[in-house]
Amino acid sequence: MSEIQCNFNSSSVLSAVMAPVLALECIVGLVGNGFALFIFCFHIRSWKSNTIFLLCLVIADFLLLVNLPFRVDYYVHDQTWNYGSEACKANLFMLSTNRTASIFFLTVIALNRYVKVVWPHHSLSQASAKSAVQVSAGLWVLILLINVPFLCIKSDILYSSSNSCVSFTVNNTDHSTAQSLHHILTGVELFLPLGIILFCTFSIIFTVRRRNLGKQAGARRTVLVLGVVCAVYFFCFLPIIIFSLASLLAFQLRNCHALRLCADLFQGSLAFTYLTSTLDPVLYCFSCPSFLHQSKMVLCKRDWWTGKKDNQEGDDSSSSKPNRQVARGDAGTLQD
Numbered sequence: 001m002s003e004i005q006c007n008f009n010s011s012s013v014l015s016a017v018m019a020p021v022l023a024l025e026c027i028v029g030l031v032g033n034g035f036a037l038f039i040f041c042f043h044i045r046s047w048k049s050n051t052i053f054l055l056c057l058v059i060a061d062f063l064l065l066v067n068l069p070f071r072v073d074y075y076v077h078d079q080t081w082n083y084g085s086e087a088c089k090a091n092l093f094m095l096s097t098n099r100t101a102s103i104f105f106l107t108v109i110a111l112n113r114y115v116k117v118v119w120p121h122h123s124l125s126q127a128s129a130k131s132a133v134q135v136s137a138g139l140w141v142l143i144l145l146i147n148v149p150f151l152c153i154k155s156d157i158l159y160s161s162s163n164s165c166v167s168f169t170v171n172n173t174d175h176s177t178a179q180s181l182h183h184i185l186t187g188v189e190l191f192l193p194l195g196i197i198l199f200c201t202f203s204i205i206f207t208v209r210r211r212n213l214g215k216q217a218g219a220r221r222t223v224l225v226l227g228v229v230c231a232v233y234f235f236c237f238l239p240i241i242i243f244s245l246a247s248l249l250a251f252q253l254r255n256c257h258a259l260r261l262c263a264d265l266f267q268g269s270l271a272f273t274y275l276t277s278t279l280d281p282v283l284y285c286f287s288c289p290s291f292l293h294q295s296k297m298v299l300c301k302r303d304w305w306t307g308k309k310d311n312q313e314g315d316d317s318s319s320s321k322p323n324r325q326v327a328r329g330d331a332g333t334l335q336d
Helices: 012-042 049-076 085-118 129-152 177-210 217-252 256-287 289-300 311-327
Strands: none
Touching: 012 049, 012 256, 012 289, 049 085, 049 129, 049 256, 049 289, 085 129, 085 177, 085 217, 085 256, 177 217, 217 256, 256 289
C-alpha cells in the first residue's frame, strides 16, 4: 500500500485546552502525592505487601508529575519544544516509564486483593513485606526494559523540524524498528493489565457472593478498592486506547482529515493518562486503612484556619494506645 503524507499543523484549540488542564493536574497531583509520600515515609508504622505496592505507585505518580511542567510549557508555546531533541526524548521516556509503572502497580494491587480473597490460605496470600519489596524491584526492572526501546528511537523522529515533541506518530514514513516495538509494547501494557484487573474484579465479586462475605467490612472494602481501580483505569486509559486505534485505522484508510482529527484527540487523551496520578491518592484512602487513619491524625493535629493546635491534642496520652491499635487494625487478610 502506498504511503501517505498529511500536512499537520499544531492545533491552537488543543494547545489552549491542554496547557491549563495539565497545569491543574500537575498542581493538584503534586500536592496529593506529596502529602501521600509524607504519610508513607514518616507516619506508617506497619509495612505490609499492600503498603509496599501503594508506595511504589506514589513514587511512580510523583516522578510523572515532576516531568509534567515541561509538557505544560510545550502546549503554552503552541506545541513547540524549546529544550532540544535529547531533552525531548528524556522527557517522553520519563513520562512513558512512570505511566507504565502506574499501570503495573494498579494491576499488582488488584492481583494482591484477588489472592487474599480468592486464595486466602495460599502462601502468596501471606507474603511478607520483604517479598513485596522483591516483587516491586523486579517490576521496576521490567518497566525500564519495556521502555528502553524509547531511548533507541531516532531523536529526529520524536523531535521534528517543526520543534514538535511527540511519542506516537502515524504520519511518519520513516518508522524505526525501535519506534514500532515501543508502540507494540505500549499496546500490550494497556490491554493486558486491563484484562487482569477485570478478571480479578469479577472473581472477587463472585467469591464474596459465593461465600456470603458481603456483610464483612473487609470484603466490602476489597470490592470497593477494586471498583476504584477499575474506574481509574477505564476513565484514564480507555480514551487513549480508543483514539490510538482510531488513528491507526484512519492511517490505513489513507484519510488525512480523519487522521488529523484522531491525532488531536489522541494528544488530548494523554491528559487523561496523567490524571491517574492525580486521582490515585483517593485509592490510597480506600485501600489502606492505616494511611487514612494517619492522614486524619496529621490533618487534625492543627487547626489549619487559625494555626492553633487541636483541643483534643492534649488527650493524646489517653488515646494514643487505641489510635495505635486502629492504625494496626488492618492485620486481617481482607483489610491489608
